[in-house]
Each structure stands twice: as structure tokens, then as C-alpha cells.
Amino acid sequence: MTDYNITDLENTARKLRRHVINMISTAGSGHPGGSLSAADIVTALYFKIMRHDPGQPQWPERDRFVLSKGHAAPILYAALAECGYFPVDLLTTLRKTGACLQGHTDSRLTPGVDVSAGSLGQGLSVGIGMALAARLDKKDYRTYILLGDGECDEGQVWEAAMFAPNYKLDNITAIVDYNSLQLDGFTKDIMNLEPFMDKWRSFKWEVMEIDGHAMQQIIDAIRQAKTVKGRPTVIVAHTIKGKGVSFMENNVDWHGKAPNKSETEIALKELS
Amino acid sequence: MIDYTELSTREAYGKIITEMGAVDTRIVVLDADLSRSVMTKYFAQAHPGRFFQCGLAEQNMISIAAGLASCGKIPLASTFAVFASCRCFDQVRMCVAQPKANVKIVSTHGGITVGEDGSSHQAIEDLALYCSLPNFNVIAPSDSIETVEAIKAAIATDGPFYVRLGRSKTPVIYANGCKFKLGQADMLLDGRDASIIATGIMVSKSIEAANLLKLDGVHCRVLNMSTLKPVDRLSIIAAAADTGAIVTAEEHLLHGGLGSIVAQVLSANIPVPLVSIGIDDTYCQSGKPDELLEMNGLTAPAIAAAVRDVVTKKNKRYT
Numbered sequence: 001m002t003d004y005n006i007t008d009l010e011n012t013a014r015k016l017r018r019h020v021i022n023m024i025s026t027a028g029s030g031h032p033g034g035s036l037s038a039a040d041i042v043t044a045l046y047f048k049i050m051r052h053d054p055g056q057p058q059w060p061e062r063d064r065f066v067l068s069k070g071h072a073a074p075i076l077y078a079a080l081a082e083c084g085y086f087p088v089d090l091l092t093t094l095r096k097t098g099a100c101l102q103g104h105t106d107s108r109l110t111p112g113v114d115v116s117a118g119s120l121g122q123g124l125s126v127g128i129g130m131a132l133a134a135r136l137d138k139k140d141y142r143t144y145i146l147l148g149d150g151e152c153d154e155g156q157v158w159e160a161a162m163f164a165p166n167y168k169l170d171n172i173t174a175i176v177d178y179n180s181l182q183l184d185g186f187t188k189d190i191m192n193l194e195p196f197m198d199k200w201r202s203f204k205w206e207v208m209e210i211d212g213h214a215m216q217q218i219i220d221a222i223r224q225a226k227t228v229k230g231r232p233t234v235i236v237a238h239t240i241k242g243k244g245v246s247f248m249e250n251n252v253d254w255h256g257k258a259p260n261k262s263e264t265e266i267a268l269k270e271l272s
Numbered sequence: 273m274i275d276y277t278e279l280s281t282r283e284a285y286g287k288i289i290t291e292m293g294a295v296d297t298r299i300v301v302l303d304a305d306l307s308r309s310v311m312t313k314y315f316a317q318a319h320p321g322r323f324f325q326c327g328l329a330e331q332n333m334i335s336i337a338a339g340l341a342s343c344g345k346i347p348l349a350s351t352f353a354v355f356a357s358c359r360c361f362d363q364v365r366m367c368v369a370q371p372k373a374n375v376k377i378v379s380t381h382g383g384i385t386v387g388e389d390g391s392s393h394q395a396i397e398d399l400a401l402y403c404s405l406p407n408f409n410v411i412a413p414s415d416s417i418e419t420v421e422a423i424k425a426a427i428a429t430d431g432p433f434y435v436r437l438g439r440s441k442t443p444v445i446y447a448n449g450c451k452f453k454l455g456q457a458d459m460l461l462d463g464r465d466a467s468i469i470a471t472g473i474m475v476s477k478s479i480e481a482a483n484l485l486k487l488d489g490v491h492c493r494v495l496n497m498s499t500l501k502p503v504d505r506l507s508i509i510a511a512a513a514d515t516g517a518i519v520t521a522e523e524h525l526l527h528g529g530l531g532s533i534v535a536q537v538l539s540a541n542i543p544v545p546l547v548s549i550g551i552d553d554t555y556c557q558s559g560k561p562d563e564l565l566e567m568n569g570l571t572a573p574a575i576a577a578a579v580r581d582v583v584t585k586k587n588k589r590y591t
Contacts, residue, residue, distance in 0.1 A: 060344075107342075107371045114342060119366045125332045126367060129339020129347075132324065136300070136345070156363070159332035167324075 004047050009215050012082065013043040017244045018271045019078035019091055025264040027095040030103070033254040034148060035075040037179040037212070037239040044218040045144055046079040054084035057111045063141050064130045066115045068123020069148035069177065070104040071256070076113070077101050085112035121154025123147065124174060128164055131172045142226065143172045150182025153191045158203070164232040165204035173225045174205075174234040177212060179241035183255050197236060205234045212237025244271050276416045277444045281437040282380040284416035286311025288423050289348060293319045299427065300340055302326055302333045302349040310350040310380045330360040334377070338367035341374040346427055352386075353379035353395030353436055361401060368432045369405040375433075376426045377402075382412070382436040383523035384551065384568065385473060385561035395436075396551050399471075400528025402434040403501045409454065410501040412436040412522075414475035415445045418498060421452030429454060436472065440561055443476040445496070455499045457507035463491025466579045466586070467511035467518050471497045471530045474521035474549070474570065481575035492579060500530060505537050512542040517586040519547050519578045523570055526550040545585035547578040 004012065017039050024030035046052070050063040067076050074094060081088045086100070093099035100109045104118030115126050127145035134141050151157065164172060176196075184190050193199070200207045206228045210217040218237065225233035241255070242248030245267040248259075259267055274291075276284045293299045293315055300322040307313040307325070316323040326333040330351055337347035350356070356379035368375045384394045402410045409431060413419040419437060426433040445460065452458075457469070461482050470478040475496045482492040493515055495507055512518060518538065522530040531548030538546055551568050565571055 115339075116366060116371045119362055122331075122335045122363055122367055125335030125363075126339040126342070128332075129336040129341070130343050131339075132300075132336065133340050133343030133345050136322065137343070156329075156331045156335070159327075159329035160335075163326065163329070163332055163336070 006215050009043055009047055012047055013039045013215070014244070014271055016043060016075060016078040016082065018268055019081070020074045021245070021259060021264055021267045021271065023074045023077070023091050023094040024258045026092045028258050029095060030074055030258055031071040031256045032245070032248060032259065033181065033241040033251075034069060034072045034177065034179065036243045036245065036248065037241045038069070038072050038075050038146060038177045039243065040213050040215055041146060041175055041177060041218055041237055042075050042079050044215060044222065046083055048219055049222050050144065051141065052083075054112065057085060061139060061141055064114055064127065064143040066123040066127040066130070066143065066145040067105055067117055068145055069120065069151050070117025072148075073101070073103065073105045076105065077110070080110070080112040083112070120148070120151040121156040124157055124160035127172055127174070128160055128169060131169050132167070134171055145172065145174045147174060147176050148182075149176055149178040149180065149187050149193060150190070152176065152193055161200065161203045161205065168230050169232050170229050172232050173222060174232065176234060176236050177239050178236050179239045181241040181250070181252050181255065185252055200234045200236075205232050208233065208235045210235060210237050212239035213243055246270060276420055277447055279416045280439070280441045281413060281416050281419040282311045282439065284419045285378055285380070285423055285437055286314040288420045290314040290318045292424070292427060293322065296346070296427070297322070298344060298346045300324065300345045300347050302337050302347055304328055304330050304333050304351045304355070306351050310352070312350050330355050331363045334360045334363040334375070335367045337375045338371070338373045346374060346376070348376045348378055350378045350380065352393060353382035353398045354393055356434075357395060357398035357401045365405060369407050372407045372431055374430050376435065377433065378423070378435045378437065380437045381439045383438065383473065384556045384564045385523065386439050387561040387564065388558050390558040391555040394556050396525045396556070397528070398436060399500055399522070399524045399530070400532070403528065403533065407432055408501060409433045409499070411454070411499050412472035413498050414472060414496050415442050417444065417446035418450045418452055421450050422498065425452060425454045438473055442473050445476055445479070452498070455502045455504055457504040458496040458498070459493060459507070460496055461492060461494040463493050464515060465490050465492060465517070466583050467493040467495060467515045468521060468575060468579065469495045469497050469508065469511065469518060469530065469534055470521040471500060473523055477570070477572045478521050478575055480572035481579065484572060484576045485579055490579060490583065497530060500533060503533050503537065505541070508534055508537045509541050512538055512544045517545050517582040519549065519575060519582055521549040521570070521575050524550055526552055545582045545589065547582045549575055549578055
């Protein structure tokens with residue numbers, strides 16, 4: 001695989017964001033806000049960090065990625081297509097009848113997608129299962145789980161948060177895409193998560209805090225997390241929902257709405 | 273050699289997975305703070321590295337099992353039937369049923385024979401819930417011998433399974449061995465007057481009922497329908513064709529379980545009189561298992577009465 005430098009990664013993230021806009025616009029529905037906020041994290045993982053082979057999606061030694069916030073499926077599909085798991089042309093079949101790209105991720109249909117998601121709060125647990133399997137098989141693959149901040153309202157997240165340190169799992173990295181918005185409004189108003197970092201610390205996780213749009217910070221944090229032994233790591237990545245498209249940024253209205261034709265044109269221009 | 277005839281279904285489960293786990297290292301077991309009740313404690317003692325205590329967190333347990341399955345493990349996740357069905361249904365649907373994950377959910381303490389713990393602990397909806405899920409196989413074995421065979425089949429067959437076991441010891445039906453085949457009913461008795469189709473602990477009571485009826489000259493076919501999904505449609509249709517009257521018996525709500533499944537097969541293929549024995553749209557209470565069965569009409573005499581009723585209906589139909 002090509003060795004991407006920071007500029008390459010930033011350009012790739014921008015390209016993936018354009019895909020997201022095109023896909024959701026063509027589909028006429030979808031979740032742009034949370035896909036755009038996660039774009040830089042997903043880019044870093046797929047184009048710099050993770051060990052994977054688009055030619056063999058089931059390669060047993062691959063690092064695992066669990067998109068727990070399954071509604072951000074478009075950003076994952078965009079990354080998988082650009083990596084070569086399937087043709088880029090397929091992206092605009094998103095959400096269409098008979099397409100392999102479902103509204104929320106479906107592990108049965110999409111090459112490179114390991115976990116079906118869409119009902120929130122379950123991905124961290126699934127990732128723990130993958131990490132336990134790695135330990136049993138003495139394999140050195142790593143499991144990355146991307147959660148939303150709103151998703152952390154779900155009780156199961158905290159069941160999983162309690163489990164992983166108990167088993168001293170140090171082969172998983174959880175990343176929270178903390179974009180401060182959920183469907184009904186700002187997370188601080190809907191269900192305040194704070195003090196968020198303290199919660200994870202009290203559950204015995206190694207906690208890191210980064211700017212989730214600063215590519216170098218993302219890469220440094222994920223690499224540093226790999227060196228933490230004896231306990232799991234969570235990276236709380238502060239992001240902006242709708243990042244990269246001015247009228248979508250930090251605007252709750254763009255959680256689950258498709259841009260119309262003129263909005264799409266403006267968005268693509270801003271991302272060019 | 274373990275004598276499984278001496279064991280409750282849950283004891284038999286605990287022993288067989290421990291044996292199988294020694295041979296097949298893909299087998300892993302997950303538990304939610306009930307290993308001493310669901311009998312996974314034997315596996316935990318023998319194979320501690322492949323036993324995952326999840327604490328009281330059934331949702332987390334099911335999703336972890338799915339993650340393990342996606343990496344080639346064969347996870348068995350166990351808790352009481354009431355929690356295995358109601359507490360984590362979304363996780364089962366999303367992580368197991370939809371992706372067809374190779375996860376085996378084995379519950380114990382199914383039905384009202386849990387007894388004294390009362391309605392909070394009596395699973396009467398679990399079979400309906402699991403039968404509603406696409407991709408799932410659902411089995412309610414009738415005794416400890418069949419339990420062993422059902423567990424072997426579940427482990428040998430790729431895909432999601434729900435196996436419902438009980439708390440108390442059950443009368444042994446298969447003392448001479450059991451040729452369990454997934455999706456196939458087993459004819460335990462044959463007769464021309466009516467068929468009793470039963471599942472779980474109601475199978476032995478159905479044999480008892482058939483023996484009572486024989487004294488009065490009423491001869492019944494008794495089918496053990498241990499696999500509820502995929503259901504053995506052909507055996508149901510054959511029973512209707514050969515005997516013209518059907519009684520179903522289950523330790524479960526009337527709606528959504530065996531009675532509903534059989535009614536659906538009959539009405540679509542060969543409508544004959546049907547009377548269903550089960551729990552009639554109500555929650556039960558604390559009490560001795562036998563008293564609770566009596567209270568809900570889940571007894572051999574009640575099955576026999578239902579057979580007489582259905583035979584009368586059949587005879588009226590043809591006069």
C-alpha cells in the first residue's frame with residue numbers, strides 16, 4: 001500500500017467527504033453530519049494505520065474495524081471503495097433496492113464490512129469479542145471501534161466499558177467521534193455525557209483527548225494507544241458534525257437529511 | 273462415561289459442552305453470573321481460558337459472542353430463558369440473527385416450572401420471540417438425552433441457535449438413545465384417532481396422556497416436536513392426514529409458540545380440528561412446579577381431555 005503523508009491523508013479525507021455528499025444526495029436520504037465528522041478518523045485508520053488487504057476482505061490477520069455508529073455507513077463505504085474493496089462506481093447505489101450498500105452497515109452484503117450495525121450501543125461489545133478471539137488465537141491483529149458521542153447514552157456501552165478493563169484487553173482501541181450533537185440536539189442538552197473523560201478513567205481505561213480533525217494528532221494518538229499495555233484505550237476525538245461543509249457544520253438539522261441539488265453543488269465546491 | 277439419564281437437562285448441557293470443549297477448542301462459553309445455575313460452571317472449571325464471565329450484562333454478552341463468532345469461534349451464551357429472550361432481544365436480532373452469526377444461545381429455567389421464583393423468572397414468551405427471528409434455529413429438547421444430541425447438532429451446524437432447557441429433572445424418554453435430527457419430529461407412539469404434538473417437558477406428559485387414552489380405546493400418535501424452527505411441516509401434515517385431529521402441548525404462551533406454528537401449517541395445508549394446550553395469555557405466579565402446571569392445565573389428564581374434545585370435533589365434522 002502507498003505510504004501516505006499527512007497532506008495525502010488530508011486530500012483523501014476531502015475526497016471521501018465528497019463521496020459522502022454525492023452518495024447521500026443521490027440516495028435522497030442518509031446521515032451526512034456524522035459521516036463528515038468521522039471522515040478524518042476513518043481516513044487515518046484505512047489509509048495509514050490498519051493492516052488490511054482489500055484483495056482479501058476475510059484475511060484472518062487483518063485489523064478489525066467496527067463502525068458502531070452504523071448510520072455513518074457512507075464514510076466507511078467511501079473509504080472501502082477508495083481502498084479497492086469494491087468499485088467506486090458502486091457508491092451511488094447507496095440505499096437503493098438490491099444494492100450491497102445498505103442504509104446502515106450489513107456484514108452479509110458489503111466486502112470489508114465486518115459488523116452489521118444501526119441499532120446503537122452494540123459495537124464496543126462486538127469489538128471486544130473480536131479482541132478476545134485474537135487473544136485466544138495468539139494473533140496480533142488490533143480491533144478499532146468507532147462510537148458516536150450520542151451513542152454513549154446506551155447502557156450497553158458501559159457494560160462493555162466495564163468488561164474490557166476487567167479482562168485487561170489491550171488489543172482494542174475505542175475512538176469516540178465526539179461531535180457534540182445527536183438527533184434531537186446538542187448532547188449536553190439531550191443527555192449530558194460530562195464529565196466524559198472521567199467516566200472512562202473511572203472505568204479504568206487509558207484516555208486520550210484529541211482534535212478529531214487534526215490528522216497528525218489522530219495518527220499519533222492511535223499509534224500511542226498501541227503501546228498501552230494491560231488495559232484498553234479510548235481516544236475521545238473532538239469533532240465538528242458536518243465538518244467541511246459550512247452550512248452543515250455544527251447544525252443538528254444535518255444529522256439525517258440529504259442535500260438537494262444546489263446544496264450538493266455548494267457542498268462539493270467547498271470540499272474541492 | 274457420564275450417565276445422562278440421571279441428569280436434568282441443564283446438567284446434561286453443562287457436562288456435554290465440557291466434554292466437547294476438550295476436543296474442539298473453537299468452543300467458548302459466555303455466562304452472565306449464573307454459571308452455577310445454568311451449569312456452565314463445569315466448562316469454566318475445565319477450560320477457564322475459554323470461559324468468559326460477563327457479569328450481569330446479557331446485552332454485552334450476546335454482542336461479545338457475535339464478535340467471537342465472526343473470528344471463527346463457536347460461542348455458547350447462557351443465562352435464564354427469561355433473560356436470554358427478553359433482556360437482550362435487540363442484541364440477538366442485530367448481532368446474531370441478521371448477520372447469521374454462529375452463536376448458540378442456550379437458556380435454562382424455561383417455562384413456569386421454574387416454580388417458586390415467580391413470574392419474573394418464568395419464561396413463557398421466549399419460544400415465540402426466538403421463532404420470530406429469521407435465520408434462527410429453535411429447539412426445546414424433551415429430556416436430558418435429547419438435550420445432549422440437540423447441543424451436538426447446534427454446535428455442528430453453522431448459524432444461530434436457541435436451545436431452551438429447564439430447571440427441574442424431567443422424566444427420561446430416550447433411555448435407549450435418541451436419534452435427534454434438526455428440523456425433524458420424532459414419532460414416539462402411533463395411533464389412528466388423534467395426534468398429540470408436543471415440545472419440551474410436555475412430551476413426557478403427552479406420552480402419559482396417550483397411555484391414559486389407550487385404556488379407553490382412543491389411540492394417539494405422539495410427536496416430539498423438539499425443533500420448533502425450522503418446523504417439520506411434513507410430519508404435521510402427515511399427522512393431520514393420518515389421524516384427522518391434532519392436539520398441541522407446550523409450556524409456553526399459546527400465542528407464538530408450538531400451537532401457533534402448528535395452526536399455521538394446518539390452515540395452509542390441511543385444516544383439521546386443533547386444540548392447543550399452553551398458557552392462555554396470562555402470567556403465572558410462585559408455587560411448586562407441579563401445582564403451577566396443574567393450575568394452567570399443563571397435565572396428562574388435561575391433554576387427554578383435549579384429545580377427547582378434538583376427536584369429538586373430528587367426528588362431528590364427518591357426520
